[in-house]
Amino acid sequence: MLDKYGIAKRIAKEIKDGYYVNLGIGIPTLVANYIPEHINVVLQSENGLLGMGPFPFEGEEDADYINAGKQTITTLPGSAFFDSAMSFGMIRSRKVDLTILGAMEVSENGDIANWKIPGKMVKGMGGAMDLVASAENIIVAMQHVNKAGESKLLSSCTLPLTGVKCVKKVVTELGVFEIMETGGFKVLELHDGVSLDMVKQSTAGKLYY
Amino acid sequence: MIDKTVLNAQEAIEDIQDGMTISLGGFGLCGIPENLISALLEKGIKGLTCISNNAGVDDFGLGLLLQKKQVKKMIASYVGENAEFERQMLSGELEVELIPQGTLATRLMAGGYGMPVIYTPAGVGTEVAVGKEVRRFTFHGVEKEYLMEHAFEPDFAFVKAWKGDRAGNLVYRGTAQNFNHAVAMCGKITIAEVEELVEPGELDPNFIHTPGIFIHKIFQGEKYEKRIEQRTVRNKDDNE
Numbered sequence: 054m055l056d057k058y059g060i061a062k063r064i065a066k067e068i069k070d071g072y073y074v075n076l077g078i079g080i081p082t083l084v085a086n087y088i089p090e091h092i093n094v095v096l097q098s099e100n101g102l103l104g105m106g107p108f109p110f111e112g113e114e115d116a117d118y119i120n121a122g123k124q125t126i127t128t129l130p131g132s133a134f135f136d137s138a139m140s141f142g143m144i145r146s147r148k149v150d151l152t153i154l155g156a157m158e159v160s161e162n163g164d165i166a167n168w169k170i171p172g173k174m175v176k177g178m179g180g181a182m183d184l185v186a187s188a189e190n191i192i193v194a195m196q197h198v199n200k201a202g203e204s205k206l207l208s209s210c211t212l213p214l215t216g217v218k219c220v221k222k223v224v225t226e227l228g229v230f231e232i233m234e235t236g237g238f239k240v241l242e243l244h245d246g247v248s249l250d251m252v253k254q255s256t257a258g259k260l261y262y
Numbered sequence: 263m264i265d266k267t268v269l270n271a272q273e274a275i276e277d278i279q280d281g282m283t284i285s286l287g288g289f290g291l292c293g294i295p296e297n298l299i300s301a302l303l304e305k306g307i308k309g310l311t312c313i314s315n316n317a318g319v320d321d322f323g324l325g326l327l328l329q330k331k332q333v334k335k336m337i338a339s340y341v342g343e344n345a346e347f348e349r350q351m352l353s354g355e356l357e358v359e360l361i362p363q364g365t366l367a368t369r370l371m372a373g374g375y376g377m378p379v380i381y382t383p384a385g386v387g388t389e390v391a392v393g394k395e396v397r398r399f400t401f402h403g404v405e406k407e408y409l410m411e412h413a414f415e416p417d418f419a420f421v422k423a424w425k426g427d428r429a430g431n432l433v434y435r436g437t438a439q440n441f442n443h444a445v446a447m448c449g450k451i452t453i454a455e456v457e458e459l460v461e462p463g464e465l466d467p468n469f470i471h472t473p474g475i476f477i478h479k480i481f482q483g484e485k486y487e488k489r490i491e492q493r494t495v496r497n498k499d500d501n502e
Contacts, residue, residue: 099363100289101437108494116292116488117424117436123290123343123491134436136443136471137289137315138371141364145382147402164387168360175351175360176342182390183364186383217387 055226055244060194062087063244064153064224067192073097075144075184077154078122080194084153095131097149099140099180104132121180141180145187152188154181156195156220158210161258163220163232165193166212178215185216197225197255204257206230206238227252237261263462266430266480271301274453274479278307278418281334285313285370285416286324287445290343290491293438294323295420297455297483303327311335313414315366315441317347322489328356339363343491362390365411367444372413374447374476381408419449422483423472426456427465430474439471446472455483 055063057080065087068074075097076082085105088094096105098120105120106127114125143149158166165185168178185191198204206223222241223230229242237259240252249262268274275298278284288294302310303326310333317338318325325344327333335357341347350356361369362384372380381399385391386407395410421442424435432454434442446452454472459482 098437100292101440108496110498111495114490114493114495115436116490117438119290119292119437119491121289123292124494125490125492126494134434134439136434136439137363137367137441138444141367144364145384172352175348175358177338177340177360178362178390179340180363182362182388183382183384186362186386214388 054246058083059244060224060226063229064192064194065089067222068092068094068151070094072150073103073148074151074153075099075149077152077181079155081153081155082122084194097140097143098126099137099144099184101135101137101140102128102132103135104129106132141183144180144183147187147189149188151190151192152184153192153194154184156193156205157199158205158207158212159193159195159220159223160207160210161232161238162236163218164210165215165220166210167215169213171213181215185219188219191220192222192224193220194224197227204255206256206258208258227255233261263429264474265428266474266477267428267459268479268481270481270484271297271455272304274298274481275301275305277451278302280307281309282417283311283313284418284420285414285445285448286419287421287440287442288314288316288323289437289440290316291319291323291489293422293434293440293442294318295422295455296486298420298453299323299326302332303330306330306332308332309334311337313337313366313370313416315339315363317341317344319343319491320346322487331355335359337361337366339366367441369411369414370441370444370448373415374444378413379410380413381410383408385409414448415450416448417450419445419452421446421452421454423454423456425458425460425465426454426477426480427460427462427474428480429462430454430477430480431465431470432456432472432477433465433469434471443472446476451478452476453478454480456480457483457486
């Protein structure tokens with residue numbers, strides 16, 4: 054079984070040389086720490102930066118340099134700033150190769166819900182709806198079950214949707230799952246110490262193995 | 263050169279009335295028009311519809327106007343950092359329209375580009391699509407559905423830039439550019455506040471982000487707090 058750092062580390066393996074990658078808030082942000090040094094990858098932050106660097110050293114934080122999670126960041130040689138409209142132009146015109154984001158629920162046909170719990174939590178969709186509607190390759194990083202112990206891999210989402218039929222792969226603490234064209238979660242990998250029974254118990258949607 | 267300079271934020275907002283629509287630049291607290299927000303707060307203008315990616319935090323940015331109940335309706339994409347906002351929204355005191363961030367940016371842009379509508383795939387099949395015209399287009403070799411979204415035409419637009427000249431030409435710094443350029447372009451009246459107001463000729467025409475034609479009034483902000491929302495750092499001895 055993996056912790057959130059392990060999930061991030063596993064997802065980093067999906068990133069290939071030459072990719073432009075957009076990382077969402079939460080576990081996806083951690084993925085940046087595990088990108089292999091021998092490959093060239095550019096991180097896109099939808100608030101207007103290509104080539105996001107690491108956090109600044111203490112005392113060097115700059116209020117004008119932040120990422121989409123509003124964290125202080127730095128630039129790298131080759132970085133570029135741009136405006137928000139252009140940023141989503143890059144996303145819609147599929148210049149961004151890979152999008153990694155968190156979710157509250159994913160369904161077996163690739164629907165995703167991650168922006169609202171009616172009557173309880175309304176943070177807004179931010180850029181997630183634009184990203185999932187346009188990206189070719191979307192990987193979801195999340196826990197397999199919610200805090201109440203209920204599966205987050207469902208036959209259909211119960212929460213308001215962020216996008217339909219868009220998720221390609223889900224990485225949880227238990228394993229790696231592909232969304233099949235015909236519907237269903239296909240088990241690609243089980244993490245160390247995880248049995249198929251554990252996955253079956255925690256997955257409400259159709260499971261193929 | 264047409265001089266767009268006004269003395270201060272108070273003079274810049276003198277024509278704004280209760281019930282108007284204002285779009286504002288900024289992402290979180292980064293690149294927000296701090297001085298113009300303070301002037302609205304001070305003058306007590308009410309019933310505003312604000313178009314802005316975020317709604318500030320409880321005690322800064324647009325959050326200040328929310329606390330004083332000066333905002334009637336908020337159009338935004340992400341409002342997660344503001345407890346008072348969430349309270350007003352869930353209790354029904356505040357009208358809220360949440361829209362995808364790219365849709366927001368592009369609707370602002372469309373206003374400035376003189377195009378009444380855009381079509382975007384963002385929100386297809388979700389509650390964002392309810393009541394909207396859906397059309398199928400083949401684009402990038404794939405046929406799929408797109409939503410028709412209208413351009414924004416706010417009465418006023420507030421932007422914040424790093425430097426500006428008296429002609430209204432603007433240069434932003436870092437990710438403080440964010441929504442400011444698109445917001446500047448779509449206002450019927452656009453007011454720019456800058457950290458440094460310079461004489462015409464001092465900014466290199468090759469490196470202007472927003473040309474002065476979009477700006478109606480410009481002034482140098484009295485002071486800037488430039489608050490950081492999430493201060494994240496690494497240790498000096500960290501090797502990445």
